[in-house]
Amino acid sequence: MHSFKELIDLFCERFNQPQFPTAPAGLYEPASYFLGIGGKRIRPAACLMGNELFGDIKEDCWQIATAIELFHNFTLMHDDIMDKAALRRGQTTVHVRNGENTAILSGDVMLVQAYHCLEDISVEYQSWILKLFNQTAREVCEGQQYDMDYEAVKEVSLEDYIQMIKLKTSVLLAASLKMGAIVAGATVHNCDRVYSFGKNLGIAFQLQDDYLDCFGDPEKFGKQVGGDILRNKKTCLLIKAKELAGGPQKQALEDLLAFQPETEAQQEEKVKGVLDIYRKTGVQEVTRALIEQYAQKAMNHLDQVVVVSTRKQPLQQLAEYLLQRDY
Amino acid sequence: MHSFKELIDLFCERFNQPQFPTAPAGLYEPASYFLGIGGKRIRPAACLMGNELFGDIKEDCWQIATAIELFHNFTLMHDDIMDKAALRRGQTTVHVRNGENTAILSGDVMLVQAYHCLEDISVEYQSWILKLFNQTAREVCEGQQYDMDYEAVKEVSLEDYIQMIKLKTSVLLAASLKMGAIVAGATVHNCDRVYSFGKNLGIAFQLQDDYLDCFGDPEKFGKQVGGDILRNKKTCLLIKAKELAGGPQKQALEDLLAFQPETEAQQEEKVKGVLDIYRKTGVQEVTRALIEQYAQKAMNHLDQVVVVSTRKQPLQQLAEYLLQRDY
Missing domain, CATH: 1.10.600.10 (Farnesyl Diphosphate Synthase)
Incomplete structure (x- = not known):
């Protein structure tokens, strides 16, 4: 192995x-x-x-x-x-x-x-x-x-x-x-559990990618923070923020989305403003909880694979690798 | 059947x-x-x-x-x-x-x-x-x-x-x-003969498509005659014309290829000029002979398929359909 x-x-x-x-x-x-x-x-x-x-x-x-x-x-x-x-x-x-x-x-x-x-x-x-x-x-x-x-x-x-x-x-x-x-x-049962493990792990990974685009350490993440925000990309974070934001926050968010920055300073301003709303509306925590939920689902499916536990270690390593917590 | x-x-x-x-x-x-x-x-x-x-x-x-x-x-x-x-x-x-x-x-x-x-x-x-x-x-x-x-x-x-x-x-x-x-x-022998029939028939068909673009009846062909000529497409006809054209014809052909018509009258002029060279250099006959050669190859392969002759009739119909002689 x-x-x-x-x-x-x-x-x-x-x-x-x-x-x-x-x-x-x-x-x-x-x-x-x-x-x-x-x-x-x-x-x-x-x-x-x-x-x-x-x-x-x-x-x-x-x-x-x-x-x-x-x-x-x-x-x-x-x-x-x-x-x-x-x-x-x-x-x-x-x-x-x-x-x-x-x-x-x-x-x-x-x-x-x-x-x-x-x-x-x-x-x-x-x-x-x-x-x-x-x-x-x-x-x-x-x-x-x-x-x-x-x-x-x-x-x-x-x-x-x-x-x-x-x-x-x-x-x-x-x-x-x-x-x-x-x-x-492998048996059909085991094949299906392995598939569900991968599916939920993949969703957790992608949600985390969205999260890190906002809250990741730019050096570890390897991309510029806020790329999704600047492109107004409808990620999990933006979708939840729109849902959770109250009256004035909602308007501030709409204004920030309508704002098309031209200079670098304006870009920073937009990213900072949106991140601020993400923090205040609790979207940061909501997203972390969602990632955790899919990661947990994945591990539950892995648990149900009928094989000796030591054989599962590399898949646990894969999950850890994909979901390194850089926050 | x-x-x-x-x-x-x-x-x-x-x-x-x-x-x-x-x-x-x-x-x-x-x-x-x-x-x-x-x-x-x-x-x-x-x-x-x-x-x-x-x-x-x-x-x-x-x-x-x-x-x-x-x-x-x-x-x-x-x-x-x-x-x-x-x-x-x-x-x-x-x-x-x-x-x-x-x-x-x-x-x-x-x-x-x-x-x-x-x-x-x-x-x-x-x-x-x-x-x-x-x-x-x-x-x-x-x-x-x-x-x-x-x-x-x-x-x-x-x-x-x-x-x-x-x-x-x-x-x-x-x-x-x-x-x-x-x-x-079917046996491997028969499968291979059928493949060679199709391959040679397909080549004959494509060569005929090139031919009809120059010498076809526009009503039967369904496309404007001379499309390949106007695009300087290196078809069988142009390749053979370059090979067979003598000194002055060669120069005339080069001039026509360099000529980029802007009006419809100029387009007609270019097509007419190139077709004239195709006729004079014998490219028209050479291409027909080439089509015939590939069609004949195709039929020879069909002959070698080991099956009662009546079964081969639809394939002969296919060949006739694809190689309708509209010239």
Whole structure:
């Protein structure tokens, strides 16, 4: 059995081999470049952990882990176009570096390559894996659509927001864990518990990402604090603040949302003003409680997996890693 | 057994049912709209024909035919973005109607939906079908890349051009026929012959499309004559003309290629000038001979399929339909 970090290293050793043919270079070089930007490779490691929870890592699992990471990168490459993002991990995005057409087509071929990795899965699991992979891929597209839809509407309920982040980010973590469990021959009960663990952990992780964007230590968080606030992003915090703010606070919040800062000083002013309301309305605590609630749900599902406790340790490490309390 | 046209009708009856969920509408409505634009549905019909060549149509084959048509529409939706095409079959394209982000994401989910149709293929064929589907999808992306690459280079060899159209258009026809044959339980020999029939037929069809763009009857062809000429597209005809043109003709051709017409009269002048060179250099006949050569190759492969001759009639109808001699 391996620790979470060991599994990441083992996966990277394999994944850092060339994943694509060389020609046509215009198609495959940008795809290779994008993989080379790196990433935490959490999902493929989670897939391997789902397998090791129940036994030695199967060759099928390595293939699925690769498919998952290729799929994830396909979504990132296309999301970057949609978000007009110029940088990813400090590197130029493909649509800026090679043009939008290339980013569309290289992304497409990356998705096909992901399915290519599922060709040789053992016959006994292939249909099951393909179904879960397709369902997850469809849900991730739906999540991205809801995310874009919610930018254009005035009000989003907390329930809809959590459904959106579930689709956009947590089903892929959940499916990664479950696919590993499936090819390890786990029972349906265990596969489902592992999935629910991943789903709730993913939601907790995303909520925490929203929280840290407001209250995180910028050095540890690695992003500028207040990015979501400046983009008026309807995160859990903003949604709850609108709900909890009384008359004058409500008006102050509306004014801050309408305010479009032009200078850096004005930006700081807006962030400070919104954070102040988040603190006064208790949104800070409400969000922490919500994160805790989903994290607890995740751990409860893990508890219900029928396997000796020592096998669960890497999944506990994963949860700790994803939910490091930097506040 | 059914005729080619009957199979198209039978396929449409099934395919015209809703192919997508309703929500989120922003994702699925544009995908449904795009399918509603219609199309000749040649590839799924070819898939059914590949099956009927060897026996009654299997449920697997209907699923694969649907996957093929969804895949084809995914490529069209993304190609329309890349080509900045405003219309398809006289209807507004998705990126113009709903924006580029929607066209990217709806196209993505259409590809996922294509794979969804392959989930329940019989275990004995699933891996084989998945492999051929992936290989074909990858090749179609490669063909699109080469097509874009060739726009930017000065010279393309006829060999490279034919390789490009093979990847971009004919492998999908070939794979459609072969996948039908596979799930009908055909032998490897027969599956391979059917594939080669489709591949060569597809090349002949594309070369004829290039030919008709220059020498077709505009009413029967359904497109404006000379479109490729006005875009300086490096088709088989232009490549051969550059090769065969003597000194003064060569210079005249270069001048015409450099000439960027602004008025309609200038456009007519350019088309007329280039067609004149195509006639004088014998490119018209050379291209017809080339089409004939690939058509003949296709029929030779069909001859070698080991099955009673009457079963081959629909495939002969397909070849006749695709290579109607409108010149």
